[in-house]
Amino acid sequence: MAFKFSLGAKLKALFSGFKKTLDQSFFDNLEDLLIEGDFGAKNAMMISDEVNERKPKTEEEFLAIVRELLNDKISKAELIPDKDELNVYLVLGVNGVGKTTSIAKLACYYKEKGYKVVMAAGDTFRAAAIDQLELHAQRTGTRIVRQENGSDPGAVIYDAISSAQARGDNLILCDTAGRMHNKENLVRELQKIDKVIRNRVKPENYKKILVIDATTGQNSISQAQIFNEAVGIDALILTKYDSAAKAGALVQIGIPVAFVGTGEHYEDIHEFDKDEFLTSLAGLGE
Ligand SMILES: Nc1nc2c(ncn2[C@@H]2O[C@H](COP(=O)(O)OP(=O)(O)OP(=O)(O)O)[C@@H](O)[C@H]2O)c(=O)[nH]1
Ligand SMILES: [Mg+2]
Incomplete structure (x- = not known):
């Protein structure tokens, strides 16, 4: 487009x-x-x-x-989970950027490729977040590990890892809260979750994925900084690319992009294509 x-x-x-x-x-x-x-x-x-x-x-x-x-300033991330190991993808981002929707899309994307996917309801902070993920799990036919609202997200993800190991699932997609009482709380919570995963999953099978709303512009640069400093980000998902997307911020963020979200349906996720990005979004021809 x-x-x-x-x-x-x-x-x-x-x-x-x-x-x-x-x-x-x-x-x-x-x-x-x-x-x-x-x-x-x-x-x-x-x-x-x-x-x-x-x-x-x-x-x-x-x-x-x-x-x-x-x-030269943009790069692509390949997120290819190892089928013979347990992979954990932690999906991060401020509230409303499209984390939960992207998890549902990724569940479909990876199941299509033959992975055994499980969702972990790690956003225990926002009321209704767990039910929202549960609905996506039902609609996409994906197993979900969840606890009560307000429970410790690290414990939910710990459970998800144990049950995935027991059942032989090979990809856990973890939802997280985009907002806490304040930034310090959010960072501390993420670091706790990060530690739980690092203790149980090989580093090469653990990816921290930041979701960025493509319509946000300048603000997404500071978002990326906060999350990158907190846990280190491996790849980006650029959502709402179908809306009035802005190209520039991505160039400044400098983290490789894995996927682009182009709508509200489960199939509206695509591997990032640098050439297509420069041609369509930046309008820079071939
Ligand atoms: N047009 C469009 N809408 C999207 C896309 N991805 C997500 N959305 C919409 O953005 C809104 C927020 O999506 P969520 O997945 O709930 O966002 P979230 O980051 O989980 O939000 P919180 O749980 O509140 O932190 C929903 O209305 C989604 O349908 C996309 O690629 N394109
Ligand atoms: Mg959410």
Whole structure:
């Protein structure tokens, strides 16, 4: 899908507006455009300097330079669980970004690939969160491990690991709370959960996946920082890519992207495709 006000469209308008005379004002405008698009001041200056150096003669050359530079800043994460081991994917993110929905989508995605999947209801903080996951479990025909509201999420995940080991399941998808009384509580809780999993699962089979709402923009950068500092993030899921998604923040976050969520149905999840991302979202052509 192409976005009407994509970076590419804006860059084209800028380039043609300056009729190939790339003076200081062109570069100021270019930097402003990139900063507005959440690409960050550092990237904006890097791109502007590089364009200045290479002096593109055509719109295509100009877009190709920007595409190449952004391409270097984005990477893809492969999340391929080991079928012969127990894998735990801890799904993290602030409230409302799409954690629970993504877990349901991932359950379908991995079951399709032959994995034995179980969901762990680790969001014990928000009322109704467990029932919401239970509903997804029923609809997708996935086993779920749950306890009461307010119980210790670490204990729920501990249970899920024990039961998965007993039954021979090989992938646990853990839901978590996106909000606590405050940030310190959230971080402490996540670190407790992290310890429970690290003690029982091989490091290579344990992935911490941060869900980012693609419509959020700048704020997602600080979200990624908080979660990354708390437990270390292996991969991102970019949700709501079907809505008015913004490209820039992803470039600044710098964590490899595994999946993209493109709607509210279970099949609306796709492996991240860097080329498609640069072409459609950033509108930077092939
Ligand atoms: N359009 C669209 N909507 C999505 C996508 N992913 C999730 N949503 C919607 O976003 C809303 C929030 O999703 P949840 O999965 O409940 O988010 P959460 O992160 O678990 O939220 P909390 O449990 O409150 O922290 C729901 O209405 C979802 O249907 C997506 O890829 N595209
Ligand atoms: Mg949730």
